[in-house]
Amino acid sequence: MTKPELSPVAARLGPLKVLRSTRREWRTTVRRAPPRLPSNSAAGNWATAYVESRMWRPGLGDGVLGVIVAVRGRVALTTKYGSPLAGTPTYMNRTLFQCTWPGCVVITTSCDSIEAHVRTAHLGPRGEVSSSDNGYGDEDVDFDDHEEEFYYTEIELEEAYSPPTLSHRDMARPPHEDPEYQKSLLNSSLPYSRRFASAGPINIPKSTNANTAPWSFSATNVPLSTASPVKHLKLSFSAPASKLPSSPTRRVRGETKKCRKVYGMEHRDQWCTQCKWKKACSRFGD
DNA sequence: GATGCCGGGGC
DNA sequence: GCCCCGGCATC
Ligand SMILES: [Zn+2]
Numbered sequence: 001m002t003k004p005e006l007s008p009v010a011a012r013l014g015p016l017k018v019l020r021s022t023r024r025e026w027r028t029t030v031r032r033a034p035p036r037l038p039s040n041s042a043a044g045n046w047a048t049a050y051v052e053s054r055m056w057r058p059g060l061g062d063g064v065l066g067v068i069v070a071v072r073g074r075v076a077l078t079t080k081y082g083s084p085l086a087g088t089p090t091y092m093n094r095t096l097f098q099c100t101w102p103g104c105v106v107i108t109t110s111c112d113s114i115e116a117h118v119r120t121a122h123l124g125p126r127g128e129v130s131s132s133d134n135g136y137g138d139e140d141v142d143f144d145d146h147e148e149e150f151y152y153t154e155i156e157l158e159e160a161y162s163p164p165t166l167s168h169r170d171m172a173r174p175p176h177e178d179p180e181y182q183k184s185l186l187n188s189s190l191p192y193s194r195r196f197a198s199a200g201p202i203n204i205p206k207s208t209n210a211n212t213a214p215w216s217f218s219a220t221n222v223p224l225s226t227a228s229p230v231k232h233l234k235l236s237f238s239a240p241a242s243k244l245p246s247s248p249t250r251r252v253r254g255e256t257k258k259c260r261k262v263y264g265m266e267h268r269d270q271w272c273t274q275c276k277w278k279k280a281c282s283r284f285g286d
Numbered sequence: 287g288a289t290g291c292c293g294g295g296g297c
Numbered sequence: 298g299c300c301c302c303g304g305c306a307t308c
Contacts, residue, residue, distance in 0.1 A: 253290060253307055260289065277300060278291055 101151045118148035254286030 097114035099106040101122045108114045258281040259271035268276065272283035 250306060251291070255308095258290065273299090275290085278302070280291060 097152050097154055099152050114152040115148045118151045122151060123148060251280070256284045256286060258284050 097108050097111055099108075099114060099117055099122070101118065104122065106114070106117055106121070108117060259275035262284070263270040272281055274280055274282040
């Protein structure tokens, strides 16, 4: 199983709350159509899957990488960065594996994991597959070993746009670790907050214009071999290079003159403290 | 170009 | 906490 080298995906991939299971079997937990999802926005075409973390560093315990969200063909990945486990999400550089068993949206980070999932959850509870060790069933022997390969796909994460430096500024975004946040986005009813700047990449705007989504989604069938029709799903993330015009994220400049304008640079000592610090003026508030 | 100020860094 | 500044949006 080849794992293409991919450039690091910017940590701005996701601000959402990290879902976490206290159970060992969380890996097979799947949610479809979250109960409180507004019916008018996602129209049932919605899936959430826990992402397995085999890459988790020791001491961090079992965890969930994030949540794959698919809404009307747009796919978003939320991650765990910014959480108490903040760190370089190295698993973002790689390929994810998604179960394609009908109705199942389990996603794992390794080929072995998804194969194990398919075997245990779908093909049978036993680690071994079907009839090869029974002595009969000679006809389908050649499919016995890797039948699970038919029931998962690779998902490549790659960067469609890479800012010149994503090393230090772009890596630290405060996560909105609020479970309602995701629904608010989908609902497009999140309350206005002027300090919402750069909150997150998963802007699923109310408009259904597909070009406004930061994620692009494409699927291709790659004939790797005759026996493994692995479907490659590419998730391309576009950093906000072409921003939406006049996002509601930044404070609108008021019309009142502020200290800088009133007193001028030459009387900087007369400015209010906030103006001296290039913060929002506290003397001539809007 | 000037202004306002957010985010971030140094101390 | 205080203080400063880069960079960006806006005027
Ligand atoms: Zn002021």
